[in-house]
Amino acid sequence: METTTSEPLFPAMLTHDLLQHRPADNVEFLNSLPAEEAAELIASLPPERAVEILDQPELTAAPEIVQLLPPERAAALLTGVAADRATDIIHLLEAPARANLLARLDPETRASIERLLVYPPNTAGSLMTTEFVSVPSTWTVEQTLQYIRQVERTRETIYAIYVLDQQTKRLVQAIPLRRLISAQGDAPILSAARSFAPITTSPLTDREEVARLFRKYDLLAVPVVDSAGRVLGIVTVDDAIDAMLAESTEDVQKFGGVLALEKPYIQIGFAQMIGKRAGWLCALFLSEMLTASAMQHFESELEKAIVLTLFIPLIMSSGGNSGSQATSLLIRSLALHELQLSDWWRVVLRELPTGIALGAILGVIGLARIALWQKLGLYDYGEHWLLVGLTVAAALVGIVTFGSLSGSMLPFVLQRVGFDPASASAPFVATLVDVTGLVIYFSVATIILRGTLL
16 A cells, blocks of 8 residues: 655645635545645544545545555544445455555454445445444433433434344334434333334345435435344435435436446546547447438439438437437436336327427428528529428428437336436437438428429
């Protein structure tokens, strides 16, 4: 594990300035520095403040900073960091550095982190912390309050107290701290509990589903339990918010045809950025070759009616835009569980008339534009300009309708076969509609212009 140089890079005044600001503000400043300089500053801070800063998920270079600190210093700081945050940092270290750091941790901290490391990324198990307050179901309210006072400093947060069966250690109730404080001191702890069972989740539940629980039930924390009902840890609301932000960021990046970025944009290396973007671009480029094939198929029509080529960009973009709109709406609805896979037919019945109406609106605008340009002498579309306008209008109805239907159905298809619906990104839908749009456009032109231009 690398160590920093003995000569300080920053004056003591800068360290003093950091101590005058909140940890979140310190994180913003440290994120703007190279990892080496950030590590030097962290090393100069008192342990309590350094722990508070490392505990912030927004500190993007935390793994690099920890690796640059002296090994004993890094281990001491990670011991004070919340178990789930320490696990996130250690998980991102290279294998040798990870093993070296784990070996320097105290047995209790190392055991907590190793338990969390076994869970797959982006699951409740990987998000949870093992630092929660649990008490036997036989205790009184006053006993519980006394216990909270004793252990408060060693717990990440105390939103609720988890009451366990004294024999089986199974979760019996989750009592909000507010209800506990307002209860009679000599009353049994369970007297402060609500009448319904606690909301729980399993360690393998996807982070998006965990976030949905917080949203649906307005929770501050949710216990993670095993198959026997024993509490393994809790996911807190701040972790749920971080998970929702990460999931939203990942989906937005996929919408743009980019593989999800694990780090902020500015910290992604050149080679890694190429790897994240090249695959999708190549796939879309190969797909767009079908557009050239479609145009070659209608080469004779293009030769006879050159005027039709003027509207190809208009036709293709309109279909792609309508498909992207439908895809964005459906992906979000599926993510929020507003729709299920079985609701696909309801979406079809909704998108079909919507696509026709939207296409008709664009068709009228397109026809009006052609007529206006012809009458004002801005461009001469020939003696059959009205038929050209009707061709564009009718094609827009068909293409926008197809774009809406395909854009809304693609997320259902991807989710049905086990892929992330966000993979139905706007570029992919646009490419699909580009090819089919040309076929629809020239097919309509063949019907309307037969005997005149064609």
